[in-house]
Amino acid sequence: MKVKRLLRAAVTLGIAALGCASAHAHAKDSLTLMLNYTVTGAVAPFYLGKVRGYYDAEGIDLKIVEGHGSGPTVQAVATHNADIGYADFSTMVKVAAMGAPVKTIGVLMQENPTSVVGLAEKNIKTPQDIKGKTVAVAPGDASSQLWTMFMNKVGLKDSDFKTITGNPQTTINAVITGHADLLVGFATNPLISVEQATNKPARAIRFADYDVNVATLSIIARDDTIKDNPDLLRRFMRATAKSVSESEKDPAAAVDALLKTLPAAGSRDTMLRTLQATIPFYRTPETKNQPIFHVTTRNIDSSVASIVQYSKLDPSANAPAKYYTGVFVP
Numbered sequence: 001m002k003v004k005r006l007l008r009a010a011v012t013l014g015i016a017a018l019g020c021a022s023a024h025a026h027a028k029d030s031l032t033l034m035l036n037y038t039v040t041g042a043v044a045p046f047y048l049g050k051v052r053g054y055y056d057a058e059g060i061d062l063k064i065v066e067g068h069g070s071g072p073t074v075q076a077v078a079t080h081n082a083d084i085g086y087a088d089f090s091t092m093v094k095v096a097a098m099g100a101p102v103k104t105i106g107v108l109m110q111e112n113p114t115s116v117v118g119l120a121e122k123n124i125k126t127p128q129d130i131k132g133k134t135v136a137v138a139p140g141d142a143s144s145q146l147w148t149m150f151m152n153k154v155g156l157k158d159s160d161f162k163t164i165t166g167n168p169q170t171t172i173n174a175v176i177t178g179h180a181d182l183l184v185g186f187a188t189n190p191l192i193s194v195e196q197a198t199n200k201p202a203r204a205i206r207f208a209d210y211d212v213n214v215a216t217l218s219i220i221a222r223d224d225t226i227k228d229n230p231d232l233l234r235r236f237m238r239a240t241a242k243s244v245s246e247s248e249k250d251p252a253a254a255v256d257a258l259l260k261t262l263p264a265a266g267s268r269d270t271m272l273r274t275l276q277a278t279i280p281f282y283r284t285p286e287t288k289n290q291p292i293f294h295v296t297t298r299n300i301d302s303s304v305a306s307i308v309q310y311s312k313l314d315p316s317a318n319a320p321a322k323y324y325t326g327v328f329v330p
Contacts, residue, residue, distance in 0.1 A: 041271030049243030088142030149310035
């Protein structure tokens with residue numbers, strides 16, 4: 001009898017131990033991703049990964065929260081209010097150069113779509129046509145970081161035009177309502193929003209056409225996370241790369257995943273058009289045959305050099321390794 005009791009106890013303990021091991025094996029790491037701004041079709045790939053379980057498969061319980069511009073997102077990561085950020089590279093460089101402990105671990109948008117966008121009927125085709133017009137700018141937004149670079153490059157001065165400011169949605173509304181002739185923004189969602197609201201064609205003057213072209217929306221992490229939790233970052237980047245790659249193949253599925261999560265996020269057509277307009281900026285001609293996130297050293301180096309020059313940072317800030325690491329790119 002004593003032997004039987006001992007055997008039953010051993011079996012019970014064994015089952016309990018297996019239960020604990022199973023629970024431990026299925027425990028996920030919680031991770032908060034802060035977006036660069038409110039939800040648009042451009043961020044649908046993150047939601048595709050959530051809905052299809054790509055993050056779950058990597059042991060990550062991912063929470064996605066909206067942002068209020070790249071500047072606040074970078075600050076949120078730096079101050080432990082978000083674990084990961086999706087933000088503009090040039091904004092991150094400027095904040096990191098001032099001492100913020102953040103770094104880019106993956107560049108998603110390697111070509112820059114920043115432009116001045118307005119209705120085609122305004123007949124603004126060159127930078128010189130901006131003179132005398134009203135331009136809507138969102139301070140702290142990714143695009144505003146390049147606006148000064150563009151102005152310096154093409155010889156525009158603040159006195160050449162009138163400026164009004166607001167958040168990114170306000171700048172779009174200003175062009176729609178006629179309070180501004182142009183907005184500074186991406187040639188993706190803002191242009192599409194203006195066209196859909198006015199039923200008129202819009203035009204973009206891309207900064208890249210005037211040699212103002214730096215890497216833009218990227219994955220941002222804190223230095224302490226990079227040092228103390230590299231495996232978590234590798235798993236996050238694997239899941240994200242898969243999510244983006246699948247979204248390239250089927251943008252509609254990515255948008256549907258977003259709307260399944262957030263049904264009131266917006267028009268499916270607008271979101272699909274925005275994602276389709278965003279995908280071409282994932283790669284440069286040099287990386288067109290490379291996997292997602294595989295950016296060239298030349299792109300990083302030239303981007304940092306341009307940011308330091310046009311943002312009038314100390315020349316010592318031109319240190320690409322301070323702002324980017326590719327060790328987590330799958």
